[in-house]
Amino acid sequence: MIDFHLDEEQQLIRDTVAAFARERLRPAGHEADDSGEVPPALAQEAWELGLAQATIPEACGGFGQEPSAITGTVIAEALAEGDLSIAAHVLSPRLVIDPVVLLGNEQQQAEILSDYTGEEFTPGSAALLEPSWGNSAFDLKTTAVLDGDDYVINGDKCQVALAAASPWIIVYAAADNGIAALAVRAGTPGLDISEREKNLGLNALDTREIQLKDCRVPASMRLGGDASDLIRRCRVAQSAMAVGVGKASLEYACDYAKEREAFGTMIAQKQAIAFMLAEMAIEVDAARLLGQEAAWKLDTGGDAVREVSIAKSYAADAVMMVTDNGVQVLGGHGFVRDHPVELWARNGRGFAIFEGLASV
Amino acid sequence: MIDFHLDEEQQLIRDTVAAFARERLRPAGHEADDSGEVPPALAQEAWELGLAQATIPEACGGFGQEPSAITGTVIAEALAEGDLSIAAHVLSPRLVIDPVVLLGNEQQQAEILSDYTGEEFTPGSAALLEPSWGNSAFDLKTTAVLDGDDYVINGDKCQVALAAASPWIIVYAAADNGIAALAVRAGTPGLDISEREKNLGLNALDTREIQLKDCRVPASMRLGGDASDLIRRCRVAQSAMAVGVGKASLEYACDYAKEREAFGTMIAQKQAIAFMLAEMAIEVDAARLLGQEAAWKLDTGGDAVREVSIAKSYAADAVMMVTDNGVQVLGGHGFVRDHPVELWARNGRGFAIFEGLASV
Amino acid sequence: MDFSLSEAALQRRELIHAVAENMMRPISREFDDNEHSDAWDFFNTMWEFTSASPSDAQMTGDPGSKKKGPSERTLIAAIQIEELSWGDAGLYLSIPNPGLGGAAVNAAGTPEQKKRFLGDFHSGKPRWAAMAITEPHFGSDSKQVATTAVRDGDEWVLNGTKIFCTSGKRALEDSEGFVVVWATLDASKGRPAIKSFIVPAGTPGVTVDKLEHKMGIRASDTAVITLEDARIPADNLLGSADISDKGHEGFKGVMATFDATRPIVAASALGIAQAAVDFVTDALVEAGIEIRYEAGTREMTVLEKDVIDMQSQLQAARLLTWRACNMIDRGERNSREASMCKSKAGLAVTLITQKAVELLGPLGYSRKNLLEKWMRDAKINDIFEGTQQINLMIVARSILGYSSKELN
């Protein structure tokens, strides 16, 4: 039966994560963007909250929480509302954990997840996006060809978060029977990791281009069959993060508009500004609901192609509009870096592009 | 050198046509929409102004004015600002005259244009639009195949203005060497004209579906070679008409908003309404300028594919937005037929669809 | 969090969809073409249908009733109204029922008044009740009510002109219905002096002067009503005659019913939008075109993108609407969410139907098909029960924590 409310546990998770994001991520966002680094202590704190690794089965030494894409969207949104780069960094383990928990067999789970049950933050990584444009995210140029007991992977990837730091990278490639998700161990020959990327936004997140040249991985490291739904999980996570960034911008703009005077009133009292804020609020809520519906569809095992596509593109459009208006409400002050809205605008521009930034 | 000003003659034409539209077309619009008829006296008055037939060469008994697409847009916009259906009706002769003047040889001009030099209003007609959707306007399903000295035409057309009343219909069809514009005389065997159409808008204009079944016309009645630029002229005329309809709606909404009080001020004094009107004004002007540039490109003989496409789609979008907001500004009053904005909204919805409604 | 409809909701949806498809669609064009004619066969059938099963009365958009029900009562009402509007939004608005007038009696009436006016409403011949707020000189700014009510002995004497009264003629002339009329006891006292009065059919001095010719929803009558020394019994006043600030609370209560009616209007918008999307989808199937949701920009056609956008906007509006309904069903305040969904749905249905007409070219523009009609029907959803602008204002006030004095 239709119900738009989080259950008690989800509510608790949200409150916890939101407080963490507000108190720890938000204040660190600007400096992290400037320096290009996520403070290790923050990643460790997030790790200790168990946000990324809660679903690791007990048999593998984890908490064995039921995987839930909806709960994942709640966490992703709340963290991204603090800071997108840091959120992506601290959630990166899920890029490995989620696929392995969902599609991995016992052997794969034992081998891979054991790296993620320690007390230290351990990053994860997914190689999905490719340096091309205009093509479907499901039409991968990177190939995985079975050769004896190995898959031989060839292709280029970009925006691979934490590629250089993760013990594992889940590489998505076109195989002859659908999209393969292959767990590639750090240091595997044929896996070349380039220098750090510089991008419009996401500056605190260490992303890399990687080249796979006849990179051989045991066929046993392919997770399940077709991995398209894993890609869709990434897209849902991104839509939730877009909502978080949009919400941050909306609320900051509201607060600013209520304190900034012009022409005799607070600017929030002017219809042009007030209606802009109202439209932003509606789009943030609409994007959230569409993302949650897509997550629910994934959780209930239905065909989520339409819901996920809609959620992703809607959220990408919404965050673009909302963060752009966030800057506009602040005017010249929105353009200078003393206020965070320009950072959110730069981060927000990427949601039409990101693939494999996070998972739920 | 860049110059956005009409020359004196164009200015004079605009003033004359605008006055005629304001004094004669506008007051007749509502009743014509209800009754489905353009008062014959109005068509006769427009005829006597010479708006449609001014470019007929002196050799054929006309005024021999230089054809100008820019002047055509000026006339089309001004008339459409009065009423779209009536404008299309009184300008319909141009659907025959323009192609024949521009592409016709002496013999064709002599034969066809002689029907348009009399003292009585004589309608014209163009069969361009086809009852399909999603296809290019230049990808015609109607074919014209050369068979001996005749073209044999087969295909269905719709929204053919004044098909039943015109001595000539210019039929556009795919020939083996491009798009053919064929002058088909009323009553030609194989030309079947259906009952009158009923549409969302344009109610005062008599439009028909027509069927061409092995309709034979002498090969000598094909006007020039490829007729694509004639289609583009129609598109430019339509963009100008869209601007006229948009301008009508904008100005009516401005006047209403200045006289309607709510919450202690005139509603035009509220930013939400005022900014909406400002955006409407900008889009009307932008659409006009793009249309005039396309017309200028046609007049100067350049390749106008891009300019015309842009002008057409921009104007179609603009008039949709502007007439929709015209209704919105009036609120409930915009939805009732006592005010003309709903008529303009219905007429305005068609510009993405219309093909062959008018020519310049 | 759950996005699936319950069995009960699915069954209602299926049932009402069948009603819409079999009883409304076939007569849709006829009652659009013949504005101001009455679809009596349809009215009678619907009347029997709702009279036989009181719970079916919900489908007619009567969210104000306080009946005990499942916690998805409002949601199911919205789903039903979406289906009816999918059938024909004008006919849906014409279904004989207590409507907004009944909602007002339910919200503000005494037990005696409820019994008197709603007690046997569903017996006998079809009846309508209506609400008359708007006057020629104001629309959204309802504190400008100029219709007067003066006490004379045991009666109230009403004078004024009301416009945009949906089902006003059917309530007053075609049935033994009533109209709830907003009138002021003292125009100098503003909102607190504005009260609602139940004016029954047959009251001398009440005339339907005009039925509006409209762009769309032509099957629905939109009446201009004049009251000339119209006398009604003293106890036809809803609420108290007190014009102190306390009396003002009654006005606020009436305004609060918008929180319940806005999601219902939004639901109607969804139905029209869904009709347009279905029409386009059928055309795609006929043309053998499949939507490739996951294609890139180099492959995806404008047609595919437009259809996906239509679906996105529709679903976004639907989820916002269902959320607002879900909140009512849980007893939560939903002013912000009600205005959010109304704003979004009103805009979405306008843009979706426009785009559908555009995409289908001459098929969309022709009156041979219903698509052009849905585009005409759509626009009213962006206007009535609070225009787009009014709803954005309410959302803005809510997120900014502003009063109506601080933001207007």
Add this chain to the structure above:
Amino acid sequence: MDFSLSEAALQRRELIHAVAENMMRPISREFDDNEHSDAWDFFNTMWEFTSASPSDAQMTGDPGSKKKGPSERTLIAAIQIEELSWGDAGLYLSIPNPGLGGAAVNAAGTPEQKKRFLGDFHSGKPRWAAMAITEPHFGSDSKQVATTAVRDGDEWVLNGTKIFCTSGKRALEDSEGFVVVWATLDASKGRPAIKSFIVPAGTPGVTVDKLEHKMGIRASDTAVITLEDARIPADNLLGSADISDKGHEGFKGVMATFDATRPIVAASALGIAQAAVDFVTDALVEAGIEIRYEAGTREMTVLEKDVIDMQSQLQAARLLTWRACNMIDRGERNSREASMCKSKAGLAVTLITQKAVELLGPLGYSRKNLLEKWMRDAKINDIFEGTQQINLMIVARSILGYSSKELN
């Protein structure tokens, strides 16, 4: 009516395009990466260029000068600025020139002031002049100027803080330039008391406190300036010290210069937008994709449609801008048209660059290419010289015939 550029305009466009391509593009990334560093080689070259040929000074956006010229003077200025901004909008704003400060002297200065401050401006080393209006507590609402000017003998004593002063540091610290500072003679008297003062480099008490870190146009310095008992000669006041209503006319005159500067800002937006469109076009060519303008929705791809929309919005903004320039060149009032083009161009460049980044995926988002930079540069055009909202307000007042009191 003519949409073709004259030979003179075409030649200037070609020349400046070469400057942009060869001198600006190669250093564009460097001076974006290194905010607050100075492109001296570029400055010196441009200085020589404009000093050698005074008419080239037009390119630097000095539409206020009253030199005799062809009737396409403003249009050519706009075209040149479009080309320079196609090269790099931040560097364009940094070109040493009299800029807005010079425009103010030109518009309101006495012959003596013009001679003193602009007479030999282009000789010697590169110089900048700037305009300081905004203060921390206000943006668009310039009647709130709180910086004070007090007469003390033969001097004015200025106190206050100015923000968002473009080229403020270069005018005051890097060259023998000047800043035109808005200050009030009496804060209680509103607009009529606000005057402009020429503050030369080296004036004691004037300090550049901070350079803003910005989203884009990072090559351009945006200074915070404080004036602490800054003393300037009495005859550095622009206009009269009269604060009667008549004195107010001077303020109006200064505001009217926006009619000339807004099309120039719009032209800069066009250049950035054109850069983005060209970048996408090159990518299309490389991918072997041709735009089919006349395709139907079943055939046209989303990519094609998006590119066509970008071109449409750009050309719409360009024609509106050229119209506003053409009106200046013909001596016509263009307040409405100036705000129309500024509003349209500011929005268009924002949306076009966003869409370009989106279309080109990782290529668009990466700092390996300049596209992401143009998106960051773009947004300021929707903000400075009147935000989108301020310009819509001016357009609305104009079409409605309202004063600033009637619509605000």
